[in-house]
Amino acid sequence: MTVHIAxxxxxxxxxxxxxxxxxxxxxxxxxxxxxxMAVSLAFLAPLLLAVYASLRPYDxxxxxxxxxxxxxxxxxxxxxAFSDSGMTKYFVNTMIIAxxxxxxxxxxxxxxxxALARLKMRGGLVLLMLFxxxxxxxQQVIVxxxxxxxxxxxxxxxxxxxxxxxxxxxxxITVQIGFQLGFCVFVLANFMRTLPQEILxxxxxxxxxxxxxxxxxxxxxxRPALAALGTLQFTWMYNDFLWALVFxxxxxxxxxxxxxxxxxxxxxxxxxxxxxxxxxxxxxxxxVFLLLQRHFxxxxxxGSSKG
Amino acid sequence: xxxISARRTGRRVSRRFTGRDLAVLGVLLGIPVLLxxxxxxxxxLASVVLSFTSWDGIGDIKWVGTQNYENLFTxxxxxxxxxxxxxxxxxxxxxxxxxxxxxxxxxxxxxxRFSRFYQSTLYMPVVLSLAVxxxxxxxxxxxxxxxLNAVIGDTKSPTDWLGDPNLNIWMVLLAAAWRHTGYVMIxxxxxxxxxxxxxxxxxxxxxxxxxxxxxxxxxxxLRPVNVIVGVITVIESLRAFDIVYAVNHGRxxxxxxxxxxxxxxxxxxxxxxxxxxxxxVLLAVSLGFVxxxxxxELRGEKNR
Numbered sequence: 001m002t003v004h005i006a007x008x009x010x011x012x013x014x015x016x017x018x019x020x021x022x023x024x025x026x027x028x029x030x031x032x033x034x035x036x037m038a039v040s041l042a043f044l045a046p047l048l049l050a051v052y053a054s055l056r057p058y059d060x061x062x063x064x065x066x067x068x069x070x071x072x073x074x075x076x077x078x079x080x081a082f083s084d085s086g087m088t089k090y091f092v093n094t095m096i097i098a099x100x101x102x103x104x105x106x107x108x109x110x111x112x113x114x115a116l117a118r119l120k121m122r123g124g125l126v127l128l129m130l131f132x133x134x135x136x137x138x139q140q141v142i143v144x145x146x147x148x149x150x151x152x153x154x155x156x157x158x159x160x161x162x163x164x165x166x167x168x169x170x171x172x173i174t175v176q177i178g179f180q181l182g183f184c185v186f187v188l189a190n191f192m193r194t195l196p197q198e199i200l201x202x203x204x205x206x207x208x209x210x211x212x213x214x215x216x217x218x219x220x221x222x223r224p225a226l227a228a229l230g231t232l233q234f235t236w237m238y239n240d241f242l243w244a245l246v247f248x249x250x251x252x253x254x255x256x257x258x259x260x261x262x263x264x265x266x267x268x269x270x271x272x273x274x275x276x277x278x279x280x281x282x283x284x285x286x287x288v289f290l291l292l293q294r295h296f297x298x299x300x301x302x303g304s305s306k307g
Numbered sequence: 308x309x310x311i312s313a314r315r316t317g318r319r320v321s322r323r324f325t326g327r328d329l330a331v332l333g334v335l336l337g338i339p340v341l342l343x344x345x346x347x348x349x350x351x352l353a354s355v356v357l358s359f360t361s362w363d364g365i366g367d368i369k370w371v372g373t374q375n376y377e378n379l380f381t382x383x384x385x386x387x388x389x390x391x392x393x394x395x396x397x398x399x400x401x402x403x404x405x406x407x408x409x410x411x412x413x414x415x416x417x418x419x420r421f422s423r424f425y426q427s428t429l430y431m432p433v434v435l436s437l438a439v440x441x442x443x444x445x446x447x448x449x450x451x452x453x454x455l456n457a458v459i460g461d462t463k464s465p466t467d468w469l470g471d472p473n474l475n476i477w478m479v480l481l482a483a484a485w486r487h488t489g490y491v492m493i494x495x496x497x498x499x500x501x502x503x504x505x506x507x508x509x510x511x512x513x514x515x516x517x518x519x520x521x522x523x524x525x526x527x528x529l530r531p532v533n534v535i536v537g538v539i540t541v542i543e544s545l546r547a548f549d550i551v552y553a554v555n556h557g558r559x560x561x562x563x564x565x566x567x568x569x570x571x572x573x574x575x576x577x578x579x580x581x582x583x584x585x586x587x588v589l590l591a592v593s594l595g596f597v598x599x600x601x602x603x604e605l606r607g608e609k610n611r
Contacts (some may be wrong), residue, residue: 001579004564008310016445032414032417032419033419033420033421035414036415036419036421036425037399037425039411039429040424040425040428040429043428043429043432043485043489044428046429046443046444046446046447046485047428047431047432047443049446049447049454050443053454057431058452061452063448065562074553099308108335108338108342109339109340111336111339112335112336112339115332115335115336115526116401123399125605127340129601129605130340130343131343132601133349133597133598133601134343134347135347136538136542136593136596136597136600137347137590137593137594137597138352138542138545138546138565138586138589138590138593139546139548139565140353140546140548140564140565140569140585140586140589141350141354141586141587141589141590141593142346142347142350142351142354142566143350143568143569143572143586144350144353144354144568144571144572144579144582144583144586145350145353145354145357145583146350147345147364147573148364148579161380171605174342174346175346177342178343178345178346178347179346181339181342181343182343182347196315207531209325209327209328209331210324210328210331210332211328211331214331215439235434238436239435239436239437239438239439240436241436241437241438241548241549241552241553242548242549242569245552245569245573246569246572246573255440257436257438258438260438260439260442261438261552261553264442264553267534271445271446271449271452271453274442274445274446275443275444275446278439278442278443278444278446279357281436281439282435282436282439285434285435285436286431286434287434288434289431289434291425293427296434297430297493297497299421300433300490300493300494301493301494301497303587304435
């Protein structure tokens with residue numbers, strides 16, 4: 001498997017002759033730029049519109065339309081979204097679910113991948129298929145039985161105030177880990193195959209046990225893959241909508257993405273408030289994306305470009 | 308060389324497992340495997356079994372044979388529209404969004420200036436949740452408050468883009484494609500970067516045009532990416548849920564199989580058996596594709 005992530009071709013030094021030839025303005029090139037620019041703007045427009053709408057009072061939008069110049073810009077809707085609908089609480093809920101979710105998934109998946117890719121165990125391929133195929137099933141296929149089972153698993157009060165697995169963070173965390181394991185195993189196993197086996201053989205000669213071979217030798221080499229997967233998994237768990245919707249019934253425990261649904265119910269008529277809510281929910285993933293773009297893209301392509 | 312030495316190491320490794328090694332392996336391999344079975348495969352199997360019962364989740368589980376399926380196909384008005392919408396979803400993402408993503412990737416890969424800006428912009432929507440995409444779609448397509456009607460100046464008899472059951476599925480598909488295009492583009496960009504440039508040069512020397520080079524030389528080498536894009540497109544189309552649920556809970560023209568499953572468990576009437584039957588339909592369709600994909604993977608694995 002090869003992963004080539006070059007976010008941009010390095011801009012060639014202006015002195016070198018080859019780019020000078022290429023930079024000759026050709027009509028075709030202008031056409032390509034015009035096309036790409038138009039598509040980029042069209043892709044950005046919905047987000048920009050949401051940001052703009054969220055900064056204006058709705059009365060103004062309704063009186064003068066979306067594309068009028070603003071007379072009054074404020075962060076009022078953001079304040080309102082935070083204070084009236086308790087966005088902070090929902091953010092905390094998301095963190096309670098996503099942070100352990102990401103770490104446990106990466107830990108368990110990396111060990112499985114290590115066993116499959118580095119120990120050359122018999123039946124490894126079957127195991128790999130079991131995990132990979134599981135991740136490809138639609139969530140709705142497993143949602144009904146899990147709903148029933150979670151309702152029947154009792155938990156002590158200190159773990160869940162509903163006294164069952166249902167309507168607790170545990171349910172969502174468990175499902176997230178179980179479901180995402182497949183993808184992570186697949187990606188990490190592919191990555192570990194590209195690592196030189198010789199280091200491991202040297203370690204075996206030195207008498208390193210399985211744990212040392214995994215924790216001290218393989219895992220440090222996987223840091224780029226783990227960073228990429230971690231970024232990706234965090235966005236996915238953050239963006240989850242269905243699991244929380246089905247497994248949590250108490251509105252106060254909802255993670256942020258699912259909670260947005262309630263915000264809409266609360267303020268059905270004011271679309272600018274909904275815009276503010278959408279921006280608030282989208283902002284963390286956008287920030288993660290802009291800061292960790294390289295990792296994010298690496299994560300998406302890691303499992304897919306095999307050569 | 309590698310085959311022989313790999314075999315030999317393999318044997319040496321397996322002989323060198325100590326008791327502690329086996330304990331580590333047992334626990335750290337056992338937990339994920341059990342979790343995968345408990346969360347994914349067990350419930351999948353249970354869905355199949357429950358689909359032959361008329362269970363409401365509380366009382367006794369009564370076996371009813373294929374009655375759920377008969378009802379589903381003949382007596383459940385939402386089923387066929389939902390199945391049609393899922394198919395439409397697949398066709399739209401597969402025939403419009405994915406080729407468009409490929410086109411963008413090819414254009415950007417030619418090394419145009421500002422390519423970094425284009426890339427970042429075009430896959431920005433990928434990091435948004437589909438639910439947020441659904442909400443943003445409402446800002447644009449809503450009848451009285453939407454931006455689209457404002458742009459086209461349609462105020463006298465505004466079009467209800469998301470309320471009209473003949474129109475709304477297309478608007479939602481546009482929103483879904485907004486996200487899918489960027490995703491596909493990243494995958495193809497990575498694939499294109501991995502194409503050996505000497506192939507293209509050789510083709511150019513032989514006098515092949517740009518289009519010819521692409522379709523005869525580059526595209527065939529992208530086969531693994533094509534497979535991945537195909538799988539992702541199918542899976543996304545079968546999983547589609549968040550956008551329509553965010554827009555109107557998947558009613559009035561936006562029915563999808565996934566919504567019907569969810570409605571049957573968290574709705575007022577808890578029809579576990581019937582909901583499972585719909586899930587099994589989804590499962591059957593997706594397994595067809597998953598198995599095809601895995602067979603291909605398996606073949607690649609053996610040639611490795």
